[in-house]
Amino acid sequence: MGMSIRAYARYRGISDTAVHKAIKVGRIGTEADGSIDAQLADIEWAKNTVMANETPPIAHGLKRATTPPPTTPNAAPAATNNDRDTTTAPLSAGGTSLLQARTVNEVVKAQTNKVKLAQLKGELVDRSQSIARIYQLSRIERDAWLNWPARISAQMAVSLGVNAHLMHVTLETAVRDHLQELGEHKIELN
Template sequence: MQGMSERQYASHVGLSRGAIQKARMSGRLVLHADGSIDARASDARRASMTDPSKQRRDGAEAKLKPVPDAALSAVGDTLRESGIAPSPAGGGTTFLQAKTANEVLKAQERRLRLQRMKGEVIDRARATALVFRLAREERDAWANWPARIAALMAAELGLEAHAMQKVLETHVRAHLADLAEVATDFR
């Protein structure tokens, strides 16, 4: 036999024989022509193919690889938003921190989806369109108000209806111009 048997390799890496059989079936082991296991090559292949979060730790926690710089700011922002302190600047983000940030984002997404299903959250574009439509209707109602009410007010006050309408329109339009300066921001 050129290499190790499943039992020998299991003892070598500290796993069960069943785990070694699963690794063999999934192609994570390198085999010699006689079917025995090439220990050195199999160790390297298993290390490269195994998710670090699923590896066993012997006593002290093994050193985790840093996450690429492109993802650091997003991970840091997510961790800060959830109340978890990210690594100090320049220290790199560990796989565990990135995985934690991913889980936090998934939980936030699920909560948002549930709130939408319950009707507690609405679409921003839809809300903006609704507010715009309501504001336009309100503006139009106020712009038409002097024409409807001027004759009644003029009769009560004993004034000319046309002059009353002109004064009311001037003041209503000035007030609407002031209101138009208010900007809504749904951020």
């Protein structure tokens, strides 16, 4: 039978919460009865704990670049190109880092909010409603032009001294030809 968790914590000079956490993450093991073998736990703790001055293992075989120790106690380490922290680099070729993904997400949110604000201000219109309105106005304009020869042909015939029916047919043919030319233009809404 080994030590209790609290006794082991006092033995190591740490909190019992730290011991609970070490057991939970598998840094140290316990006996079948839940007690701790102090000597075995010390060895496991040392083996499974990364100290602050040690280089932690990084996923996929990437290693953190380290600076060689100074030659004199007061000498500063020389800067090299290998001094960058590779933990923020993408783990696979072509991947994106968390920072890049967050940046893209924030840009999309900003653009979405800008569009919503423009809609609330009435600066944007619904595309389908706009197309329907243009179609409706075009039909009204076309119908007005098609009815125009019938309204004006008799008055023009009297003032010109020509046959009213001949004037009506001539004006109607000219208006239809003109509307046919206008109808050949296609409007592209992007």
